[in-house]
Amino acid sequence: MVADLRHDDFLQAEPAGPLESSQNQPSAVLTVEKLALSLAGKEILQQVDFSLSAIGVTSVIGPSGAGKSSLLRCLNGLESGWTGGVKIDGNDIRQWPGGWDQLRRHVGLIAQKPLVFNTSIRANVCFGLHGWRQRRRADGLVKASLQQAALWDEVADRLDAAATTLSVGQQQRLCIARAIAIKPKILLLDEPTASLDPLSKQLIEQSMLQLAQQIPLICVTHDLEQAQRLKGQVIFMCDGRVIEQAASDQFFRQPQQIETREFLRWSVCDCD
Amino acid sequence: MSVLQQQYRNMLNRYTHGKALVLLLALPALLIPTMVLCYIFWQAAPVLDWNFLFGTADGIGFGVTEGIFSQLVGSLLLATMACLIATPFALGTALYYRTFATPWQQQLLSALFNMLQGIPPIVFGLCGLVVLVNLFSWGVSLLSGAVVLAVVVLPLLALNTLATLERIPNEYSEAGSALGLTKGAIILRLWLPRSWRQLLTGLLLAMARALSETAPIMFTATVFSGVVWPDSIFSPVTTLQTHIFYLAQEGNDPLLISIAWGSAAVLVLLVAFFALLARLLPKSGGN
Numbered sequence: 001m002v003a004d005l006r007h008d009d010f011l012q013a014e015p016a017g018p019l020e021s022s023q024n025q026p027s028a029v030l031t032v033e034k035l036a037l038s039l040a041g042k043e044i045l046q047q048v049d050f051s052l053s054a055i056g057v058t059s060v061i062g063p064s065g066a067g068k069s070s071l072l073r074c075l076n077g078l079e080s081g082w083t084g085g086v087k088i089d090g091n092d093i094r095q096w097p098g099g100w101d102q103l104r105r106h107v108g109l110i111a112q113k114p115l116v117f118n119t120s121i122r123a124n125v126c127f128g129l130h131g132w133r134q135r136r137r138a139d140g141l142v143k144a145s146l147q148q149a150a151l152w153d154e155v156a157d158r159l160d161a162a163a164t165t166l167s168v169g170q171q172q173r174l175c176i177a178r179a180i181a182i183k184p185k186i187l188l189l190d191e192p193t194a195s196l197d198p199l200s201k202q203l204i205e206q207s208m209l210q211l212a213q214q215i216p217l218i219c220v221t222h223d224l225e226q227a228q229r230l231k232g233q234v235i236f237m238c239d240g241r242v243i244e245q246a247a248s249d250q251f252f253r254q255p256q257q258i259e260t261r262e263f264l265r266w267s268v269c270d271c272d
Numbered sequence: 273m274s275v276l277q278q279q280y281r282n283m284l285n286r287y288t289h290g291k292a293l294v295l296l297l298a299l300p301a302l303l304i305p306t307m308v309l310c311y312i313f314w315q316a317a318p319v320l321d322w323n324f325l326f327g328t329a330d331g332i333g334f335g336v337t338e339g340i341f342s343q344l345v346g347s348l349l350l351a352t353m354a355c356l357i358a359t360p361f362a363l364g365t366a367l368y369y370r371t372f373a374t375p376w377q378q379q380l381l382s383a384l385f386n387m388l389q390g391i392p393p394i395v396f397g398l399c400g401l402v403v404l405v406n407l408f409s410w411g412v413s414l415l416s417g418a419v420v421l422a423v424v425v426l427p428l429l430a431l432n433t434l435a436t437l438e439r440i441p442n443e444y445s446e447a448g449s450a451l452g453l454t455k456g457a458i459i460l461r462l463w464l465p466r467s468w469r470q471l472l473t474g475l476l477l478a479m480a481r482a483l484s485e486t487a488p489i490m491f492t493a494t495v496f497s498g499v500v501w502p503d504s505i506f507s508p509v510t511t512l513q514t515h516i517f518y519l520a521q522e523g524n525d526p527l528l529i530s531i532a533w534g535s536a537a538v539l540v541l542l543v544a545f546f547a548l549l550a551r552l553l554p555k556s557g558g559n
Contacts, residue, residue, distance in 0.1 A: 078446060105452030115447045118466060127461070128451030175447075182451060 029054045029216055030075070030186060035084035037070055037240075044070045045082065046240040052186075057212040057232035059248070060220045063263065067240040068220040069112075072188040075218070076109040088186065108184030112191040114171035116163035121155050124163045124174055128182040141181055148211060149177035150203040169200025176207060187211060189219040193226065205229060224264070228252055236260045309540065316537035319530050325538065328500050340535050342500045346509035347542070349414060349502070350493055351482035354421030355429070355475055361422075362429035363471075370437045371455055382434070389427040394487035396423050401491040415505040417493020424488050425478040432474030436467045469553055476550035480543045486513040512539045 035048040045067045052058055060068045073079040075086060077093065077100040086093045088106065096103040105128070116124050125142045126135040142159065146152040151173040155166070163174055172192060179187060189208070193201040208217055208230060221227055227234055227248065234251040236244045236259075244251065244260045255261045327339020369381050400420035410416045440463055448458040464471075494514040502509050512535050519532035 076450060078449060101449075101452050101454050103452075104450055109450040111443065111447065111450070113443060115443055117444075117447070117462065127448075128453065178451065 029089055031085070031087045031090075032075075033085040033087075035071070035074060035082055035086060037067070037074055037079060037082040039070075039079075039081070044240055045074065048084070048237075048240070048242050050235055050242050050245050052216050052218065052233070055212060055214060055216055057208060057217045057219055057230040058235060059227035059230055059232065060218060060235045060237060061222070061224065061227050061263075062237035062243075063267070064222075065239075066237040068237055069190050071237070072109060072190050072218065072220060075186075076107050076188055077103045078109070105182050106184060107186045107188060108179035108182065109188045110172075110175050110179050110190065110192050112194050114168055114175050116166070116171045116174055118164060119162070120160045121163050121166070121174060122159040125177050125181050127178055138181070142177075145177040145181040146174075148180050148207060149173045150207045151177055167200075169196045169203070172196060172200065173204060173207065176204065180211070185215060187215055187217045189217065191220055191222065194222070201226075224252075236263065238263070312533060312537050312540060315530070315533035319534035320537060324531075324534055340512065340515065340531070340538060343510045343512045343515045343535065344538060344542075346494070346502070347483055347511040347513065347539070349509060350417050350421055350489060350511060351479050353414065353418035353505075354425055354482045355478050357418055357422035358426045358429050358478065359475060362426055362433050362474075365430045366433035366437050367459060369434050371459075382431075385427040385430050385434075389431070392487070393424050393485050396420050397488035397491050400488060405492055411506060412492060412495065412508045413506045414493060414502050414509050417489040417509070418505075420488045420492045421482050421485060424485055425482050428481055429474055429478045432477065433471060436470040436474065437463060439470075440466060473550045473553050476546045476553065480546040480550070483539065483543050483546065484513075486517060490514055490517070512542075 030052040032048055032050050035045055036043070037045040048067075048071060060071065062068055070079060074082045075093075080100065093103050093107075096106070117127055119127075122142055123135070125145050126138045129135045129138060129141075143152060143156075146155060151170060154170060155161075155174075163171065166174060176189075176192070192208075193204050196204070205226065208219065211217060212230075212232065217232075219227075219230060221230075231248045234244075234246060234248050235242055236251070236255075236257075238259055244255060244257045246256065251260070252264070255264060324339060325344070326341045328342045365381065365385075369378055373381060397420055400416055400423075404410045404416040404419055405412055408416075444462060444466070445458055448462045453461065489511060493509055494511050495508040496510065496514065496518045500510075516532050516535045516539065519528045519535070522528040
């Protein structure tokens with residue numbers, strides 16, 4: 001399917017105005033304005049602007065070094081040296097009640113490399129919960145989180161087994177369950193299916209689509225087919241800037257910017 | 273013989289000579305300590321029995337009675353107290369280094385502890401004598417000795433704790449941060465459960481180091497005789513290290529020298545026990 005979409009049509013399509021779709025989202029839950037980040041003297045993000053609606057998946061694509069992962073780290077507060085504005089439901093995340101730790105409970109982040117803690121599957125799911133009493137009485141939450149992460153059927157009979165005994169794909173789904181368990185309002189996923197087997201990839205995508213019906217998801221991916229399958233919005237980033245944001249169908253069928261068309265055709269971006 | 277065969281033989285000869293040279297250099301490093309150990313145990317063998325290990329001097333023996341139990345307990349008490357005193361500070365320093373210190377503070381701390389490790393322990397003993405024994409009026413006591421020994425083992429413990437915490441990957445901590453865990457929760461629920469074995473290993477090595485130190489406790493904690501068991505932390509103690517030191521000065525009395533050899537063997541075994549335990553511990557279960 002992607003082969004069809006990577007047709008010369010991309011290069012021939014008429015631009016219809018930049019970031020058109022983002023302008024049609026009055027009920028944005030996340031607004032990013034002029035976000036800029038420099039690390040070790042290098043500009044990682046430059047004047048990043050976009051907004052997200054209340055639910056659905058937003059795929060962030062772009063070449064390596066475009067600043068996609070750094071964007072997620074800024075939104076989750078793992079990077080704090082940025083400038084500009086990031087608002088969630090109209091609240092500036094720099095002024096978040098309870099500070100960065102509370103913000104991170106609100107904005108979950110799942111890394112590319114699945115990293116389970118050296119404890120049981122059950123304890124991993126409950127790891128983000130406050131208080132040992134809450135963690136001990138979380139059977140219902142454990143089940144619901146694992147079900148949402150499409151892992152329950154595989155681990156229901158061995159919740160007390162070490163999480164490290166799971167396969168890599170299962171560990172990544174466990175990381176998703178762990179992030180879901182703290183009930184984030186936004187979930188960020190940094191290449192969650194990179195280097196996973198097709199079945200795990202499919203299960204994680206199913207889980208993401210299910211979650212996206214309840215909360216907004218931002219998923220960084222290098223897999224253009226995956227960005228299409230996840231539908232929703234697509235943000236194309238290159239050289240630390242957002243080049244284009246559009247609905248998935250429109251993005252892949254009628255990319256507006258020349259850089260986007262070049263990237264979709266050759267998977268390279270020359271926007272310096 | 274073909275040219276190739278000749279070249280092969282030459283190469284083999286060079287290799288054999290190289291191997292011989294390396295062996296020649298390596299063997300003394302293995303043989304000498306082994307011979308010393310064998311000699312210690314050979315000399316100690318005649319006195320090593322239950323009475324020697326578990327007998328006490330009854331406060332009057334001045335070393336001539338054969339039991340070393342009070343010295344053994346004194347050494348263990350001092351080393352344990354020193355490690356207990358040093359551990360929280362070592363852990364605190366390492367946590368500060370890992371969580372709050374700026375890069376130049378990290379360099380400063382690292383350099384400071386490496387330098388402290390190089391200071392001769394007798395210097396700490398002298399400081400302990402002036403400050404703890406005299407100025408604080410703690411006297412020659414278990415507490416004075418333990419504090420001085422704690423200062424001696426602190427760099428070792430801090431550097432080990434620091435290295436242990438540095439081995440925890442950033443991704444691991446970030447996975448905790450991403451769940452909204454506070455710094456305290458990350459330390460208590462992620463770092464310490466992951467690295468407690470390595471921390472315990474450092475503690476055991478520090479015990480071994482504390483047991484092998486003599487100079488810092490000579491002025492601050494120990495007496496040769498007159499004390500069997502310390503009444504309180506302000507009482508002096510007798511230790512194996514100083515016991516050997518004093519007995520060795522009585523070179524003309526074969527009985528005392530044989531007791532010194534016996535004490536040395538027990539001390540070596542004690543240090544080896546902690547050092548071996550420290551090596552075995554990480555293998556008993558990994559992360």
